[in-house]
Amino acid sequence: xxxxxxxxxxxxxxxxxxxxxxxxxxxxxxxxxxxxxxxxxxxxxxxxxxxxxxxxxxxxxxxxxxxxxxxxxxxxxxxxxxxxxxxxxxxxxxxxxxxxxxxxxxxxxxxxxxxxxxxxxxxxxxxxxxxxxxxxxxxxxxxxxxxxxxxxxxxxx
Numbered sequence: 001x002x003x004x005x006x007x008x009x010x011x012x013x014x015x016x017x018x019x020x021x022x023x024x025x026x027x028x029x030x031x032x033x034x035x036x037x038x039x040x041x042x043x044x045x046x047x048x049x050x051x052x053x054x055x056x057x058x059x060x061x062x063x064x065x066x067x068x069x070x071x072x073x074x075x076x077x078x079x080x081x082x083x084x085x086x087x088x089x090x091x092x093x094x095x096x097x098x099x100x101x102x103x104x105x106x107x108x109x110x111x112x113x114x115x116x117x118x119x120x121x122x123x124x125x126x127x128x129x130x131x132x133x134x135x136x137x138x139x140x141x142x143x144x145x146x147x148x149x150x151x152x153x154x155x156x157x
Contacts, residue, residue: 040080
């Protein structure tokens, strides 16, 4: 598990008061994008001063910068957060990378997690995908680094 988590990308500004427009697929946005949370932009720490949502984007101000000219240098940058700065219960989907996938036998190892409009897909190293839904995923054991699945064999070509 990496300690630095990718939150999103600064795609622009909103208005003239220094709001940054962020595109984020992070699964726990409500925990990550909170006032007073510390984020990293170019490995430089900043504090979120305000957060609001607008047209599928997250608008944030950082370090109480209230002028567009003060934030233009952050355009087109990635935003990260230290895992230690989040109060996460359970696991994040990206934590499942490297876990064994087991039906009645081992089917492979999770190579990547894909995000679709319908939800998450586990990409297994034998080049097939398993939707992360109860029909297929029975249980996840973090300590064993194993995902137990049902019906996954029907997905293998």
